Amino acid sequence: MTTEAPAAPATTGERPPRRTGRGIRGNENLAGWLFVAPVIVILGLFLLLPILMALWVSLTDWNGQGSPFTTQVPFVGVDNYTTLFTEDGLARRDLMTSIRNNIYYVAIVVPAQTALALGLALIVNNRMLRGKAFFRSAFYFPSVTSSVAISVVFLFLFANSGAVNQLLGVLGIDGPQWFADSRGVLHLLLATLGLDTAPAALTDGGPFGLSWWDWLSGPSVAMTSIIALVVWTTSGTFMLMFLAALQSVPVALDEASTLDGASRWQRFRHVTLPMIRATTFLVLTLGLIGSWQVFDQVYVMSQGEPAKTTITPAYLSYRTAFRDFDYGSGAAISFVLFLIIIVFTLLQRRVMADRDTDAPAAGRRWRRRVPGGSSS
Template identity: 75%
Template sequence: MDITSRTGLPRLGRTSATRENLAGWLFLAPVVAILGLFLLLPILMALWVSLTSWNGQGSPFTGKVPFVGLDNYTGLFTRDDLARENFMVSVRNNIYYVGIVVPAQTVLALGLALIVNGRLLKGRTFFRSAFFFPSVTSSVAISVVFLFIFANSGAVNSLLGFFGVSGPAWFSDPRGVLHLLLGGLGVVDLDAPPAALTAGGPFGLSWWEWLSGPSVAMCTIIMLVVWTTSGTFMLMFLAALQDIPVTLEEASVLDGAGRWQRFRYVTLPLLKPTVFLVLTLGLIATWQVFDQVYVMSQGNPAKTTLTPAYLSYRTAFRDFDYGSGTAISFVLFLIIVVLALLQRWVMRERAADPGVRRRTRPRRS
């Protein structure tokens, strides 16, 4: 009697594999059910809300709420009204925020990791704990402390008054630092900016508004976030540095490579996966910034600290326009996904460049 299947495998073996697959799915079923109930289902419900004009009263799933389709999404980009202006202002603010925070916290975290990884540093355990401490402290508590520091009678204004800079109006100035810099250098007149830049621009904002730069209040939030997040990323870089074989560094020293050459051609290429992880996590976190804005400024002064995450909250829970607020959150989700994929593609292309591999070889001094 032929006890094999047409594929040549014993029938008994195929039955055993089927039982193992069934057992695996039975063990996974509770986790899949929990994730589907508390993760996937709320996402689908929120997606439905974004397609309606629900104002928070009643249930959005009864059929009594008007269905508007993609109007909440298209209105953020095409409709000429205050909602689109607020959304574009928040995107502009977040672009400057991401463009400064992500590189700054990555460089600072790598520098701190190199410092505490040094063999000659005394008290390394203390410095590791000190650098990491702000990351485990409540962001709300640190934001309140910063709020007191930059208050009208706070330490910063007292220090500036000592140097002759009087008045706390600088913190409430809605102009961007790039505008203030150009005006201070006499390049442009802030009261009468160039007509070519104020005539028009994409998505309802003029080029003058897009090129304003972050306000002083946003720069304060940027300093706070860089200080509080660098400790976590420092630990990631530190773990990666300690995983690098000592023999590679010793070989580069014998080959005549200096300290900078060892870092550039040996250490940094081996840290590329960690750099990608830090950049990705930083990109996601900076586009979702909310608590610091909520505690310190709530979008003020003049919407210069308004971000898409806070705008989504304000639109839904203050203006009771849950459809538009949810639509903003899904647009923000798409922005994060696209930028993360683009970052992955850019770093992968650089890693595959044969010219890069040739330049990573240490040169003799």
């Protein structure tokens, strides 16, 4: 008797159903969301939600009484923004004055603190330097000290009979009244050249309610003292960033350039700087953002005076909202400041990207002239 093998099941051409279980990867995704959920909730509750609330306030005429989300609060739309840019009045003049002051502040603070931080980093990164720990701590100490406390100390230093004016007196210079002199530095320099009065071409008109003579005033004497304070207190933090970048530069690369005859400046320019380009961009970006957000030093040292020559958009937003009780305009100023920071950051990123594109591909090299006119 013969037995037949069981027939194979007929194939219908359909694929077997895919497994719908989450598996190991699914459990990992779920665990990841569970871990980051508290941070997302906290950021949404204390960061995103207040920003949206402030955006709504900037579209209303809220005076700080009651809730800004009731029907009793007038909704004005973009009137708070148009008033700041299109209507002649004190609001636009104050905003443009604050932007002018902050532009000069940024133009001096960002390059100065970046150069000082890089110089300090090069000093403490020197292998032949003794007492590195002491110098690193000393250079970084102002950055961790309270800005309010340091501002009070600088008020005494730059007082009419303070240490700064006494030191200038030893050098035969009559020191100014630092926090009472509203004259711009550029105007003072022009005065020494005999140009005491503004030319008619610069006083007849100008953009956004300020004359060209006002735009070209330069930082005031009072603002220069705040600039000196900020450069001194912020360079320590950026020094640590540059120091970390310098320590990541391969020593063999620097030694190879030395053997090829590169000078110290050539090694710094063609080896060190390209290797720390990312850190330089980070320092410039953070410095730019922080410079546009300056508030506490102005609040403690000058409160925008004299003659509003030290007022900044951040302090103007605070004063408009919490002193003048015009919360709608104050919130609008804060969002204008936010857009200014975004625009300048994108421009800076574009400039740095263009430099990276223009540079030769795989690392710029120094060139050493050799006899015969050839280079290597």
